[in-house]
Amino acid sequence: MSKPYVVGIDIGGTNTVFGIVDARGHVVAADSVKTKKHVNFDDYIQDLHEGLSRLIKANDAEDQIQGIGIGAPNANYYSGEIVNAPNLPWGPIVPLAEKVSKIFGGIPVAVTNDANAAALGEMTYGAARGMKDFIMITLGTGVGSGIVINGQLVYGSDGFAGELGHVIMKRNNGRICGCGRTGCLEAYCSATGVARTAREFLEVRTEPSLLRNLEIEDITSKDVYDAAMAGDKLAKDIFTYTGTILGEALADMAAFSSPQAFILFGGLAKSGDLLLKPIKEAYDKNVMPIFRGKAKIIISELKESDAAVLGASALGWEAKYRYESPLLEKQDDENN
Amino acid sequence: MSKPYVVGIDIGGTNTVFGIVDARGHVVAADSVKTKKHVNFDDYIQDLHEGLSRLIKANDAEDQIQGIGIGAPNANYYSGEIVNAPNLPWGPIVPLAEKVSKIFGGIPVAVTNDANAAALGEMTYGAARGMKDFIMITLGTGVGSGIVINGQLVYGSDGFAGELGHVIMKRNNGRICGCGRTGCLEAYCSATGVARTAREFLEVRTEPSLLRNLEIEDITSKDVYDAAMAGDKLAKDIFTYTGTILGEALADMAAFSSPQAFILFGGLAKSGDLLLKPIKEAYDKNVMPIFRGKAKIIISELKESDAAVLGASALGWEAKYRYESPLLEKQDDENN
Numbered sequence: 001m002s003k004p005y006v007v008g009i010d011i012g013g014t015n016t017v018f019g020i021v022d023a024r025g026h027v028v029a030a031d032s033v034k035t036k037k038h039v040n041f042d043d044y045i046q047d048l049h050e051g052l053s054r055l056i057k058a059n060d061a062e063d064q065i066q067g068i069g070i071g072a073p074n075a076n077y078y079s080g081e082i083v084n085a086p087n088l089p090w091g092p093i094v095p096l097a098e099k100v101s102k103i104f105g106g107i108p109v110a111v112t113n114d115a116n117a118a119a120l121g122e123m124t125y126g127a128a129r130g131m132k133d134f135i136m137i138t139l140g141t142g143v144g145s146g147i148v149i150n151g152q153l154v155y156g157s158d159g160f161a162g163e164l165g166h167v168i169m170k171r172n173n174g175r176i177c178g179c180g181r182t183g184c185l186e187a188y189c190s191a192t193g194v195a196r197t198a199r200e201f202l203e204v205r206t207e208p209s210l211l212r213n214l215e216i217e218d219i220t221s222k223d224v225y226d227a228a229m230a231g232d233k234l235a236k237d238i239f240t241y242t243g244t245i246l247g248e249a250l251a252d253m254a255a256f257s258s259p260q261a262f263i264l265f266g267g268l269a270k271s272g273d274l275l276l277k278p279i280k281e282a283y284d285k286n287v288m289p290i291f292r293g294k295a296k297i298i299i300s301e302l303k304e305s306d307a308a309v310l311g312a313s314a315l316g317w318e319a320k321y322r323y324e325s326p327l328l329e330k331q332d333d334e335n336n
Numbered sequence: 337m338s339k340p341y342v343v344g345i346d347i348g349g350t351n352t353v354f355g356i357v358d359a360r361g362h363v364v365a366a367d368s369v370k371t372k373k374h375v376n377f378d379d380y381i382q383d384l385h386e387g388l389s390r391l392i393k394a395n396d397a398e399d400q401i402q403g404i405g406i407g408a409p410n411a412n413y414y415s416g417e418i419v420n421a422p423n424l425p426w427g428p429i430v431p432l433a434e435k436v437s438k439i440f441g442g443i444p445v446a447v448t449n450d451a452n453a454a455a456l457g458e459m460t461y462g463a464a465r466g467m468k469d470f471i472m473i474t475l476g477t478g479v480g481s482g483i484v485i486n487g488q489l490v491y492g493s494d495g496f497a498g499e500l501g502h503v504i505m506k507r508n509n510g511r512i513c514g515c516g517r518t519g520c521l522e523a524y525c526s527a528t529g530v531a532r533t534a535r536e537f538l539e540v541r542t543e544p545s546l547l548r549n550l551e552i553e554d555i556t557s558k559d560v561y562d563a564a565m566a567g568d569k570l571a572k573d574i575f576t577y578t579g580t581i582l583g584e585a586l587a588d589m590a591a592f593s594s595p596q597a598f599i600l601f602g603g604l605a606k607s608g609d610l611l612l613k614p615i616k617e618a619y620d621k622n623v624m625p626i627f628r629g630k631a632k633i634i635i636s637e638l639k640e641s642d643a644a645v646l647g648a649s650a651l652g653w654e655a656k657y658r659y660e661s662p663l664l665e666k667q668d669d670e671n672n
Contacts, residue, residue: 156594157469258492
């Protein structure tokens with residue numbers, strides 16, 4: 001019998017990366033197409049189909065693909081659609097699962113948002129193997145989350161559950177967030193949030209800092225990291241401030257689902273103890289006594305370059321949606 | 337075939353209420369024993385056994401009891417124990433499921449905390465019938481919660497998940513909470529919290545109020561309710577303040593599990609629009625746009641007098657723990 005594979009596709013605002021993945025989580029082969037240049041969704045799907053078909057053929061995997069999993073911003077697991085994604089040009093509602101399944105001749109497809117895909121990847125191939133209850137926090141341009149309870153990803157009543165970047169951490173005088181409200185976790189603990197904190201600290205405080213050599217509006221979280229690693233006190237304080245807010249947020253999440261672990265993923269998570277130490281201190285100080293010392297706070301084990309594809313591919317194993325066979329699919333569900 | 341029943345037991349600090357319940361959620365018969373007077377746990381179990389056996393016999397139900405479900409403060413679903421319950425006199429760890437199953441000859445027993453039992457009751461017999469994703473908030477002396485996701489109660493990694501009364505709502509200058517921290521939801525939105533708010537408002541504000549006729553230390557949430565219903569402005573403001581904080585908290589919970597509904601239960605929940613209106617206003621104002629207008633905020637449909645027993649009994653149908661047959665039970669589990 002030939003070896004089973006799945007395909008993982010990660011749709012980002014700029015690039016779409018896709019790969020063929022085996023059951024042990026090895027990315028057998030990967031490639032990419034540009035997301036941005038396709039203003040028309042059907043053109044994009046054509047291009048994706050060509051690229052992926054070529055990759056599958058080159059690896060002699062034509063009859064071995066069990067399913068396709070796709071991670072995309074604002075993708076909904078239940079409907080298979082991308083809904084109101086601010087950085088994609090294809091309109092408010094994009095029938096992603098349907099179009100991909102159709103162009104690949106009815107192959108099963110499942111979609112979810114990028115943070116949920118990361119959580120699935122971590123559970124299938126990473127630090128969360130064997131865990132039934134954990135929370136994945138992705139620290140990138142924004143703050144995303146994927147929540148696993150009882151071994152299942154939490155999609156909620158509408159498929160959009162797990163937006164923990166948007167719990168309110170500052171109820172008074174909070175920063176404006178991209179979601180339109182103020183005081184969200186994301187406004188403080190994303191890469192963008194760290195840069196905003198840097199600008200705030202540089203304006204309010206007076207001590208010298210390496211960061212003062214940079215144009216204040218251009219400072220990135222990477223600049224803050226580099227300065228902190230060079231021993232800059234103000235830059236270290238920015239990480240302490242960021243980690244403290246994140247630790248307070250994790251403590252509240254523990255009251256919800258009492259996870260075995262919080263797993264941090266993404267650029268900021270690579271800051272190591274600069275961020276992890278204040279997170280853990282604030283968590284221990286703020287978590288309810290009954291949960292103290294229980295949940296681990298750890299960094300993702302997935303290689304960042306593979307993670308997006310791996311995460312999406314994990315969804316491919318359980319993909320059920322098939323274009324043109326809705327009746328058959330319904331029967332399957334009822335018999336399970 | 338004889339009609340199947342379950343037994344529901346609700347252990348409170350003062351009384352233990354128990355009842356025989358049929359599959360349609362009718363409490364066929366109920367009785368109670370005093371909790372408080374038994375300093376020794378074995379004596380308590382003896383008394384409970386006598387009372388419950390009498391009730392079962394009087395209703396000719398000896399061979400029809402499928403299981404016993406028990407709701408108790410700090411009861412752990414996984415271990416079957418009561419752990420560190422402040423208002424029970426039996427020591428730090430009480431092997432509740434084991435002792436009850438043993439004295440009833442090996443009948444299956446399951447235990448959980450009172451708020452989780454209420455959620456199960458609501459899902460089995462109440463306003464949450466047919467719902468797979470909802471959050472039950474119990475507003476009593478404290479604030480408890482039972483979270484249902486994907487049709488399953490959330491117990492978390494340790495059996496203590498769902499302590500939403502202890503998310504932090506005031507990070508600065510918050511009230512001291514019974515859990516030892518400050519600023520918890522429970523310190524504001526429990527019956528006790530409402531009474532504390534009354535004392536605070538009466539001290540800080542100067543306008544006349546019916547509440548000023550009462551001894552300030554003796555004011556209860558019921559007094560505040562009565563004054564508000566009599567048109568008292570300050571008393572109404574206390575409910576607005578309480579409901580606003582609760583609405584803000586529910587908005588953050590939506591970001592976690594995006595439930596179909598929040599169901600409010602307990603004494604305070606009977607305050608009607610006095611509380612519900614500010615809750616809904618604060619929720620709509622604070623919830624992330626993607627969740628706006630989705631979750632219902634409703635009052636429990638369970639009769640308060642029956643609810644505790646019904647909720648506990650709902651757990652009886654799925655009870656698995658049997659005293660003296662751990663091997664058998666394990667086999668059953670593996671075959672499922």
